[in-house]
Amino acid sequence: xxxxxxxxxxxxxxxxKKFACLTAYxxxxxxxxxxxxxxxxLVGDSLGNVLQGHDTTVPVTxxxxxxxxxxxxxxxxxxxxxxxxPFMSYATPEQAMINSTKLxxxxxxxxxxxGGQWLCPTxxxxxxxxxxxxAHLGLTPQSVNTLGGFKVQGRSPEQxxxxxxxxxxxxxxxxxxxxxxxxxxxxxxxxxELLTIPVIGIGAGNSTDGQVLVIHDMLGLNPRPAKFVKNxxxxxxxxxxxxxxxxxxxxxxxxxxxxxxxxx
Ligand code: KIV
Ligand code: NA
Numbered sequence: 001x002x003x004x005x006x007x008x009x010x011x012x013x014x015x016x017k018k019f020a021c022l023t024a025y026x027x028x029x030x031x032x033x034x035x036x037x038x039x040x041x042l043v044g045d046s047l048g049n050v051l052q053g054h055d056t057t058v059p060v061t062x063x064x065x066x067x068x069x070x071x072x073x074x075x076x077x078x079x080x081x082x083x084x085x086p087f088m089s090y091a092t093p094e095q096a097m098i099n100s101t102k103l104x105x106x107x108x109x110x111x112x113x114x115g116g117q118w119l120c121p122t123x124x125x126x127x128x129x130x131x132x133x134x135a136h137l138g139l140t141p142q143s144v145n146t147l148g149g150f151k152v153q154g155r156s157p158e159q160x161x162x163x164x165x166x167x168x169x170x171x172x173x174x175x176x177x178x179x180x181x182x183x184x185x186x187x188x189x190x191x192x193e194l195l196t197i198p199v200i201g202i203g204a205g206n207s208t209d210g211q212v213l214v215i216h217d218m219l220g221l222n223p224r225p226a227k228f229v230k231n232x233x234x235x236x237x238x239x240x241x242x243x244x245x246x247x248x249x250x251x252x253x254x255x256x257x258x259x260x261x262x263x264x
Contacts, residue, residue: 002109003078004039006132006176012039013198013209020251021082021200021212022244025051025068027075029215034079036244040200041076042212043069043108045084045142050216057141060086062099066106073107082134082177083108087142093122100131112179114140116166120173127174135170137163138204139182150226152203152263154183160190167191167199179212180204182228185262203228205262211251218247228261 004019012019019039024030025047033041047068048060062085069083083103090096090113100111111126112134113119123133138153147153154160164187167178178199180188185205192199192208201208203226213229216222219240220231232250236242250256 002076002080004080006080006110009039009080009177009198009210010196013196018208018252018254019198019210020248021210022218022247023047023050023212023214023216024072024075024081025215027071030072030075030079031077032241033215033244034075034077036241036248038079038244038248040080040082040210040212041072042112043072043081043083043103044214045086046214048086050214050222056144058087058145060084062086062089062102066102069103069106069108076107080109081107082110082112085111085113090119090122093125096122096126097129097131100126104131110134110177112136112177114142116163117169120169123170123173123175127176132176133174134177134179134200135167135175136179136181137166137170138180141181150182152182152184154187160184160187163187164191164194167195171195171197180208182226182263184264186264201257203257203261203263206254206257211247211256213247215244219243227263228257230256230258230261 021040023044024041045057045060048054048057089099110132114136182203188204189207198209200210217229220233232243
């Protein structure tokens with residue numbers, strides 16, 4: 001059990017309190033992040049980019065995520081650990097169950113998957129069997145080849161409506177959390193207000209219930225950071241623990257993300 005749960009995060013949302021999430025891929029960063037009071041950690045398939053050097057998350061396997069989840073679980077001092085189901089590991093509900101089991105048994109508390117309405121039977125099946133699910137909408141990087149690039153999603157009224165419909169559907173199916181990536185801030189605000197479950201934003205403005213960043217990005221290690229990334233390491237004078245704490249503080253008080261990190 002972690003100190004934070006799907007239920008306690010939902011309670012924070014009810015009290016209008018924001019929470020933070022950072023990616024973690026190993027025991028040392030897991031310890032630093034969780035000891036700094038960051039509520040949730042994500043063993044993201046972004047490890048395909050930042051650890052493995054690929055230019056998409058498509059090559060990442062369930063075994064890769066399970067390996068890193070086990071390390072994160074050993075270093076964790078109380079955060080809730082979300083682990084990504086990688087590309088094609090949840091193409092059917094049965095595959096999702098088998099692969100989610102590997103991640104849960106490696107130490108995850110929640111699994112995350114990318115997509116909307118087509119995943120509703122999968123989300124229901126997992127939650128009914130004891131596996132909490134975080135959905136992921138907006139820019140879904142595993143679909144970069146069908147999306148045609150890493151672009152802001154939901155700019156047209158039709159696209160925005162489709163994302164709102166997906167968000168309602170995944171909540172109704174039993175998802176306990178939603179990550180919303182690279183959408184205009186107005187759309188993220190609408191969805192965060194519409195849903196009871198907490199919404200964690202990345203490139204989605206500061207109206208969401210939580211914020212997530214890739215740890216390497218917020219430590220200033222990405223030579224071509226996205227617009228939504230803030231280099232907390234610069235502000236922390238080169239102290240990693242301080243950078244992590246600043247991210248947590250500025251997420252909770254709503255000063256991150258600022259206008260310069262936001263799509264309108
Ligand atoms: O893989 C990842 O790190 C993610 C976050 C950026 C949301 O999915
Ligand atoms: Na991911």
